[in-house]
Amino acid sequence: MERPDPDLVEGGRLAAPRTLRNAPPAPLLLLAIETSGRTPSVALQRGDEPLGDATGRPGRSGAESLLPCVDAVLARAGVAVQQLDAFAVSIGPGSFTGLRVGLATLKGLAFGSDRPAVAVSTLEALALAAGPDELPVVALIDARRGEVYAAGHTVGSGSVEAWGPQECVYLPEELAERLTGPCRIAGEGVDRVADAIVAAARVDVRALRGLEPRAHQVAVLGARALAAGRGVAADSLVPHYLRRAEAEVQRTGERFEAP
Numbered sequence: 189m190e191r192p193d194p195d196l197v198e199g200g201r202l203a204a205p206r207t208l209r210n211a212p213p214a215p216l217l218l219l220a221i222e223t224s225g226r227t228p229s230v231a232l233q234r235g236d237e238p239l240g241d242a243t244g245r246p247g248r249s250g251a252e253s254l255l256p257c258v259d260a261v262l263a264r265a266g267v268a269v270q271q272l273d274a275f276a277v278s279i280g281p282g283s284f285t286g287l288r289v290g291l292a293t294l295k296g297l298a299f300g301s302d303r304p305a306v307a308v309s310t311l312e313a314l315a316l317a318a319g320p321d322e323l324p325v326v327a328l329i330d331a332r333r334g335e336v337y338a339a340g341h342t343v344g345s346g347s348v349e350a351w352g353p354q355e356c357v358y359l360p361e362e363l364a365e366r367l368t369g370p371c372r373i374a375g376e377g378v379d380r381v382a383d384a385i386v387a388a389a390r391v392d393v394r395a396l397r398g399l400e401p402r403a404h405q406v407a408v409l410g411a412r413a414l415a416a417g418r419g420v421a422a423d424s425l426v427p428h429y430l431r432r433a434e435a436e437v438q439r440t441g442e443r444f445e446a447p
Contacts, residue, residue: 218232241261274304325340382397
């Protein structure tokens with residue numbers, strides 16, 4: 189009669205076979221920043237779970253409004269900056285000053301660490317703010333000079349996919365010509381151009397007013413980007429202005445950034 193291998197015996201009984209399992213990775217603790225528009229905001233998220241957010245005073249996108257938001261969100265969650273695993277930032281297009289402030293703040297928080305960061309399109313965050321619907325949405329941001337930054341998307345639950353007009357600077361009539369089916373338009377640029385777009389479009393257009401991008405949407409899209417392996421070093425991120433500042437246009441003679 190064969191004797192059982194001693195290594196397989198526990199307490200005088202045959203041990204159950206041991207199965208080795210890889211522990212699932214812990215959800216990342218992510219801080220998201222949005223400063224492209226009139227109202228700066230900050231959000232904290234662990235994996236897909238929102239942990240808190242804070243909104244600064246409208247019209248004040250500078251560090252004097254943003255840093256208190258960061259402090260408030262982290263304090264309420266009982267989290268120190270050193271405990272953060274990753275960062276996400278709204279990268280533009282939008283306010284030149286606001287984008288620079290948001291990016292500088294992120295880089296300051298990440299300084300001296302190898303924690304990954306992701307850049308989130310402001311127009312994608314704005315599209316997500318419009319919410320899921322069978323109608324696609326064209327996100328609009330006022331670009332001054334009678335123009336808007338715009339891009340079309342379909343929106344699902346936490347997901348955004350390209351649709352229709354590509355990201356660019358448009359006159360209202362130019363944008364209306366590129367609408368290939370019924371859609372929504374949303375964003376801070378809506379109030380200025382909705383009437384012109386609706387009048388010129390050959391399809392039904394529904395205007396959603398009062399929407400701004402928020403750090404919560406930046407966090408949702410940022411978490412998905414990190415899960416897809418798109419994190420980079422924070423100091424490698426640069427603002428996506430789409431259109432150059434007037435002083436740079438005069439210096440270079442080029443109106444738009446290189447793609």
